[in-house]
Amino acid sequence: MAVYTDINEVDLKDFLSQYDAGELLSYKGIAEGVENTNFLLHTTKDPLILTLYEKRVDRNDLPFFLGLMEHLASRGLTCPLPLPRKDGELLGELSERPAALISFLEGMWLRKPEARHCREVGAALAAMHLAGADFALKRPNALSLEGWKVLWEKSAARADEVEKGLEAEIREELDFLAAHWPKDLPAGVIHADLFQDNVFFLGDTLSGLIDFYFACNDLLAYDVSICLNAWCFEKTGEYNATKGMALLEGYRSVRPLSDAELAALPILARGSALRFFLTRLYDWLTTPEGALVVKKDPLEYLGKLRFHRAIVSPGEYGIEL
Numbered sequence: 001m002a003v004y005t006d007i008n009e010v011d012l013k014d015f016l017s018q019y020d021a022g023e024l025l026s027y028k029g030i031a032e033g034v035e036n037t038n039f040l041l042h043t044t045k046d047p048l049i050l051t052l053y054e055k056r057v058d059r060n061d062l063p064f065f066l067g068l069m070e071h072l073a074s075r076g077l078t079c080p081l082p083l084p085r086k087d088g089e090l091l092g093e094l095s096e097r098p099a100a101l102i103s104f105l106e107g108m109w110l111r112k113p114e115a116r117h118c119r120e121v122g123a124a125l126a127a128m129h130l131a132g133a134d135f136a137l138k139r140p141n142a143l144s145l146e147g148w149k150v151l152w153e154k155s156a157a158r159a160d161e162v163e164k165g166l167e168a169e170i171r172e173e174l175d176f177l178a179a180h181w182p183k184d185l186p187a188g189v190i191h192a193d194l195f196q197d198n199v200f201f202l203g204d205t206l207s208g209l210i211d212f213y214f215a216c217n218d219l220l221a222y223d224v225s226i227c228l229n230a231w232c233f234e235k236t237g238e239y240n241a242t243k244g245m246a247l248l249e250g251y252r253s254v255r256p257l258s259d260a261e262l263a264a265l266p267i268l269a270r271g272s273a274l275r276f277f278l279t280r281l282y283d284w285l286t287t288p289e290g291a292l293v294v295k296k297d298p299l300e301y302l303g304k305l306r307f308h309r310a311i312v313s314p315g316e317y318g319i320e321l
């Protein structure tokens with residue numbers, strides 16, 4: 001459960017008085033999510049999400065994340081809109097944490113998405129890439145090649161506890177990716193964590209994207225590969241080419257992918273599988289037993305990484321070449 005920081009109604013009312021947010025009626029902690037603390041607030045005006053940023057979020061990155069949501073919303077993308085304080089600032093402080101109020105988005109995330117949902121996700125991702133094109137702030141991806149190495153160094157010594165031979169396999173993978181990582185593909189603002197729990201649907205219609213707290217500047221097709229990994233594998237570990245085709249068709253219906261981007265998909269997907277494997281592995285090895293947080297399985301992403309390593313042609317993803 002991700003309520004790391006507790007609040008009380010006295011401090012919350014004081015915090016809310018800095019906004020034009022109405023009077024507090026009630027609030028409750030939201031159990032989902034692993035990075036930050038979220039509360040749902042009911043006020044005499046619209047419902048709001050209060051986010052307290054926890055220690056893994058760098059305070060210096062918050063203007064990028066909040067500014068990006070504001071920018072994307074102004075370009076017509078449905079995503080939470082940060083509520084400015086009366087002094088115009090988007091960021092405040094509560095319980096000694098940086099804190100922001102963002103608009104509440106209606107919808108639910110899908111536990112069992114189908115191909116038609118994947119198509120919508122692809123289209124929404126491409127729309128986000130286009131809408132982010134003229135966002136002025138920049139944030140390099142802290143979880144790319146260099147960041148992976150740093151994470152790996154913290155886990156490598158214990159990797160064989162998870163699976164024998166893993167230490168050597170991942171070391172080779174990192175070397176391969178460092179030597180072959182594409183450099184000249186179109187880049188821009190990417191979401192970088194567009195998993196099922198960050199996409200809301202109302203019925204079968206996509207109603208919005210949330211959680212921009214890994215957003216950064218990187219290759220646009222890398223973001224596509226993150227979605228292929230997150231949306232197009234079955235729980236049993238098999239890749240579902242029908243979902244892959246739908247996601248890619250949805251994306252390409254809004255923003256075409258060049259031949260070079262399509263050809264790079266296998267290596268990008270290896271990189272994105274490794275990225276989530278490494279963060280999950282680190283959490284797996286370091287989160288104390290009994291912590292109130294759901295530890296995600298790193299091996300799920302090891303399986304995906306191995307799948308992409310065996311891809312011979314991007315056509316295997318279900319792309320019409």
Ligand SMILES: Nc1ncnc2c1ncn2[C@@H]1O[C@H](COP(=O)(O)OP(=O)(O)OP(=O)(O)O)[C@@H](O)[C@H]1O
Pocket residue numbers: 002030032033034035036037038049080102103104105106197198210211212213
């Ligand atoms: N704008 C919003 N509107 C409605 N619900 C929201 C909104 N933002 C967050 N939530 C709710 O809070 C939950 C956690 O939010 P979020 O994914 O941003 O947290 P997080 O801790 O950064 O999680 P993670 O990085 O693990 O996905 C969401 O699953 C959703 O239920």
Ligand SMILES: N[C@@H](CCO)C(=O)O
Pocket residue numbers: 034193195276279280296
């Ligand atoms: N989406 C991430 C966790 C939060 O960023 C994962 O599934 O590993």
